Amino acid sequence: MKKIEAYIRHERFEAIRAELFAIGLPSLTIIESLGSGRGEAIVEHYRGATETLHMRPKLKIEVVLADEDVEAAIEAILTHAGTGTIGDGKIFVYHVERALRIRTGEEGEEVLESHETEAPA
Ligand SMILES: Nc1ncnc2c1ncn2[C@@H]1O[C@H](COP(=O)(O)OP(=O)(O)OP(=O)(O)O)[C@@H](O)[C@H]1O
Ligand SMILES: [Mg+2]
Known part of the structure; x- marks a missing residue:
């Protein structure tokens, strides 16, 4: 995972x-x-005061998934997140040790399965 x-x-x-x-x-x-990426602070001038904004707002998406789904997910993000300009964002991939569904006590990749048989809430 x-x-x-x-x-x-x-x-x-x-x-x-x-x-x-x-x-x-x-x-x-x-x-x-x-967060900040590489050097893109914005300098703002307001009523004579100068302020440097080092931290920019971004949305962070977290997805835990089976190894075999990683490339497709990366492709989906690259396709839709990119504008070709500075600040498009970044993708990091981590190893996941365990996953458990609290309701059933199940453990492992079945916990990650999509909900195709359930109606959306
Ligand atoms: N090494 C890092 N560690 C943790 N968070 C990071 C790291 N690099 C980027 N981020 C996060 O990703 C966000 C987006 O980064 P950003 O797109 O500006 O990266 P970049 O390398 O500067 O690329 P670009 O040249 O497109 O601006 C940052 O605001 C920060 O929250
Ligand atoms: Mg940047």
């Missing part, structure tokens, strides 16, 4: 979410984040 963490532009989220859903990856988490 792996975990993808992707920092993206907020306005790209819906296209990414829809594509992940379409390829069988409906389960994910999003987190509002503040």
Whole structure:
């Protein structure tokens, strides 16, 4: 199992979410984040004061998925997150040790399976 963490532009989220859903990856988490990439501070001038903004808002998407789904998920994010301009974001991939569904006590990749037989809540 792996975990993808992707920092993206907020306005790209819906296209990414829809594509992940379409390829069988409906389960994910999003987190509002503040961060910096390589040197892109914005200098603002307001009423004579100068402020340098080092931290920019991004949306962080977290998806835990089977190894075999990683490349498709990366492709989906690359396709929909990219504008070709500075600040498009980044993707990180981590190893995941364990996954458990609390309701049933199941453990392992079956916990990650998509919910195709269940109606959406
Ligand atoms: N090495 C890192 N560690 C942790 N978070 C990071 C790292 N690099 C980037 N991030 C996160 O990703 C967000 C997006 O980064 P950003 O797209 O600006 O990367 P970049 O390398 O500067 O690329 P670009 O040249 O397109 O701006 C950052 O705001 C930060 O939250
Ligand atoms: Mg940057």
